[in-house]
Amino acid sequence: MTRLFASLRIALRALTVNKMRSALTMLGIIIGVGAVIAMIAVGSGAKKRIAEQIASMGSNLLIVMSGSSTSGGLRGGMGTVPTLTVDDAKAIQAEIPGVKYVAPNLGGVAQVIFGNQNWSTIVNGTTPEVLEIRDWPLSSGRPFTQQDVDGAAKVCLLGKTVVENLFGGIDPSGQVIRIKSVPFTVLGVLSSKGQSTWGQDQDDVIFVPLRTAQKRLFGMQFPGMVKQIAVQAREPELMKDVESQINDLLRQRHHIQPAQDNDFNVRNLTEVMASAEQSANVMSLLLGAIASISLIVGGIGIMNIMLVSVTERTREIGIRIAVGAKGNDILFQFLIESLVLSLIGGIIGIGVGVAGTVVLAAFTQWPTLFSTQAILLAFLFSGSVGVFFGFYPARKASLLNPIEALRYE
Amino acid sequence: MDSVIQVRDLVKVYSLGEVEVQALRSVSLSVGRGEFVAIMGASGSGKSTFMNILGFLDRPTSGQYLLEGIDGQNLSMDELAEIRNRKIGFVFQGFNLLSRTSALENVELPLVYAGAPTAKRKEMAQRALSEVNLKGREHHHPSQLSGGEQQRVAIARALVNQPSILLADEPTGNLDSKTSVEIMSIFQRLNQEKGITIIMITHEPDIAAFAKRNILFRDGGIVDDHKNSVPAAAASGGGLK
Numbered sequence: 189m190t191r192l193f194a195s196l197r198i199a200l201r202a203l204t205v206n207k208m209r210s211a212l213t214m215l216g217i218i219i220g221v222g223a224v225i226a227m228i229a230v231g232s233g234a235k236k237r238i239a240e241q242i243a244s245m246g247s248n249l250l251i252v253m254s255g256s257s258t259s260g261g262l263r264g265g266m267g268t269v270p271t272l273t274v275d276d277a278k279a280i281q282a283e284i285p286g287v288k289y290v291a292p293n294l295g296g297v298a299q300v301i302f303g304n305q306n307w308s309t310i311v312n313g314t315t316p317e318v319l320e321i322r323d324w325p326l327s328s329g330r331p332f333t334q335q336d337v338d339g340a341a342k343v344c345l346l347g348k349t350v351v352e353n354l355f356g357g358i359d360p361s362g363q364v365i366r367i368k369s370v371p372f373t374v375l376g377v378l379s380s381k382g383q384s385t386w387g388q389d390q391d392d393v394i395f396v397p398l399r400t401a402q403k404r405l406f407g408m409q410f411p412g413m414v415k416q417i418a419v420q421a422r423e424p425e426l427m428k429d430v431e432s433q434i435n436d437l438l439r440q441r442h443h444i445q446p447a448q449d450n451d452f453n454v455r456n457l458t459e460v461m462a463s464a465e466q467s468a469n470v471m472s473l474l475l476g477a478i479a480s481i482s483l484i485v486g487g488i489g490i491m492n493i494m495l496v497s498v499t500e501r502t503r504e505i506g507i508r509i510a511v512g513a514k515g516n517d518i519l520f521q522f523l524i525e526s527l528v529l530s531l532i533g534g535i536i537g538i539g540v541g542v543a544g545t546v547v548l549a550a551f552t553q554w555p556t557l558f559s560t561q562a563i564l565l566a567f568l569f570s571g572s573v574g575v576f577f578g579f580y581p582a583r584k585a586s587l588l589n590p591i592e593a594l595r596y597e
Numbered sequence: 598m599d600s601v602i603q604v605r606d607l608v609k610v611y612s613l614g615e616v617e618v619q620a621l622r623s624v625s626l627s628v629g630r631g632e633f634v635a636i637m638g639a640s641g642s643g644k645s646t647f648m649n650i651l652g653f654l655d656r657p658t659s660g661q662y663l664l665e666g667i668d669g670q671n672l673s674m675d676e677l678a679e680i681r682n683r684k685i686g687f688v689f690q691g692f693n694l695l696s697r698t699s700a701l702e703n704v705e706l707p708l709v710y711a712g713a714p715t716a717k718r719k720e721m722a723q724r725a726l727s728e729v730n731l732k733g734r735e736h737h738h739p740s741q742l743s744g745g746e747q748q749r750v751a752i753a754r755a756l757v758n759q760p761s762i763l764l765a766d767e768p769t770g771n772l773d774s775k776t777s778v779e780i781m782s783i784f785q786r787l788n789q790e791k792g793i794t795i796i797m798i799t800h801e802p803d804i805a806a807f808a809k810r811n812i813l814f815r816d817g818g819i820v821d822d823h824k825n826s827v828p829a830a831a832a833s834g835g836g837l838k
Contacts, residue, residue: 194709205697507693510654511754512682512710514675590654594693 191517199525202497213493214533216486217573221537221566222544223479228562229545231472233555238468242461244381244390246322248288248424249458250431252280252417252438255451271451274398276441277417284433286426291318292398292414296406300394301366302354309350311367311394313401314418321420329361329376332397340399344372347393348380370404372396424458431456480569486533487573490526494581498522505585506593519586526578527571534570538563601761601794602628602651607660609646609817620646622817623660628762633788633795633828635805638814644798645766647814651796652685652764653677665761682710686755690767692747694739700726700750701735707758725753729783745776752783756793763787765797769804781807782831807831 203210254271277292295312312318315337319325332343344367351360360374381390402411421430431454438452498505505518542558549556609621620643628634638644649655650662653669661668664684669677686707687693694703704722713721726735729749739747748768755763765784769777785807787793797808805811806829813821 191709191712201697503693504695507695508706508710509678510652510681510687510693511707512678512758514678514710516675517710591649594689 192520195517195520195524196528198521199528202501202525203528206497209493210529213489213529214536216489217483217530217533217570218486218537218540220479220483220486220573221534221570222541223482224476224566224569225538225541225558225563226545226548227475227479228472228566229541229556229558230548230554231468231475232557232559232562233549235465235468235472236557237555238461238465241384242458242465243323245384245457245461246324246418246420247458248421248427249321250419250421250427250434251455251457252276252419252434253453253455254413254415255449255453271442272414272417272438273412274414275412276438277414279437279441280417280419280434283437284430286421286423286430286433287419288422289317289321289418289420291315291321291418293318293416293418294398294401294406294414298368298394298405300350300354302360302363305354305356307350307353309347309392309394311344311396311401311405313396313398313405315398318395318418321418324381325379326376327379328359329374332375332395337397337399340403341397342370342372342400342404343375343397345376345378345395346374347378348391349389350392350394351377367394367396368405372400427456427458483566483569483573486570487530487577490529490574491577491581494522494526494578495584497525498581498585501585502588502593502596505588506590506596509588509590510594515586518588519582522582522585523575523578526582527574530570530574530578531567534567537570538567541566599630600627601630601632601665602626602796603661603663604651605661607647607650607662608658609643609650609655610658619817621650621657624817624819626812626819626822628794628796630794631788631792633784633807633809634797634812635808635810636796636798636812636814637800637802637805639800642814643817644814646817648764648766648796648798651762652687653681678710682707683758684761686752686758686760686763688748688751688755688763688765688768690770692739692744692751692771694747694750694754696739699736699738700731700742700753703739703750704754704757706754711758721757722753725757726750728756728787729753743776744772745779748772748776748780749783752780752787756787762794762796765795767798767800769799769801777804778831785828785831803829 252272272292274292277290281287281290291314293312293314295310297308298311300307300309300311316331316333319331326345327348329345331345332341335341336343344365346360354360354365355363360377363374364371365374366372378391378393378395384390396405398414419430419434421427434454435450439450442451444450508518545556545558548554604624604626607621607624608619611618611620624647636644636647646655650657651664653664656670661670664680667680669680672680695706701719701722704725705718708718708721723735726732729752731746731749731753734742734746739750742750769780772780781804784795784797788795799805806825808825809828810824811821812819
């Protein structure tokens, strides 16, 4: 124990003798550890943002979309012709036990006017369940009810972007706006959701009761039809079952022959998001790997300097062996030296990495996230780099022949 | 007389590529406790090789060397390091002190490898330094000391572990004649008062005259071995001729 402590003191002294050299050697490790920490922070920030977006979209979400229809040899694209009905939505809710909420939706782009302001936005006719499915609370006012839907009330909920563009600071609750010239009373304002994974502004939206949208805004051509049905499963594990049950149910309801294609389409958005999450994982792994390379280069720098140091101190090593140092005493002396170099470099590197990430985040607005594990991992990694790259020079020193070492000039 | 060193038929052969050099050809010698031996000889006579073997820094090709009955031939490098640490003190021509390290810490070095606790190390090192009249110079670095003082630090380092023998390889080779006599007076005092066995290599007959016994090496063998009936006395103003 005393010997190990003595080795530590010898190592620290040797490092303070050549301050400039020690500092430059450490710089390699500092940059390496800093880069690892910054890259992991950027990677986990991206992952966290995707996770937030998944949560904002609503969990366990399936979207049933109107499909292509074939009429008289003309094939329309997906969603061009509404093929789903409100009754389809009711049937899904009633007949599939794994379904928690269903919200049919008929929407489109419409011009909205308040006072002398106007704004083009997406107007969605839907049912009150949509707020549950998408986990979307109001920031003020009250939601519309099933009575509003049944009675085709001319009421609406506004997204934050719409409020900002139509009402400059005025409280929108109770005000009357015109959607496609039809007057609607504003019941409430939705809380902000921010951008979707695809960069869409989710707050640029207006919700109105489904029947109102069908009767007054978009439904004139195809009465009683909807474009989409949002379905929320009770559990993530039920997603696959619910998806195939919706498929079977709607094929039956739409009288589709076994050989015929579906006139609807079921999308599992969670799966889409999962793949986005996976690519973020790959991305952060890649960033971490590239940063690790710089840490390894830093380690090679340590090895290089330690080799020079062993050569320079050949005589010292000879003296130590002559007065009774064993192979391990010399080995530990130099190993501790490189370990101290890399650990101090690691500690400074953590500081540099954190500071660098904060600066990077401030300039680029990228989301970043520090984790204690990543910092600890980088620190331990720098320590093992010190031991790994310090071992060869230390071993070389411990195997020196004392007679030749003492004669070395 | 109780013999500290026993050497029988010692042979050392170096192979430099294809050429074989016989550094030692069958050397036999016995050194008793409390002796002060000067080994002389021209360069290449094999005296340095002999010294390295005596110091367990090198192994003989054949023959036997016993230090207080211990045969190093079959011991590992680490075991030899331990014997060097406990039984042998080295003094070199070039002092071989660690620069950037105080006199006290230089003297402590063998104790560090002996695993002695810090307080005991300090105390023993201080005592060894006062034995070579360097009290008050403990915290000077080698660069702040004269050649004679540096060699005295080296002697203190050699003595600090109370070894069986002191091996000195040309201890006065880098010193002027006045300082050389000072070092010799320390050797004589340590030999007479403490009974320390000293083996010293030198090529100066004047220096060898301070020893009790002179051995002459030539071509890897001992050609002369005689006792000085009256060694020169360094302490009583006996200078170099």
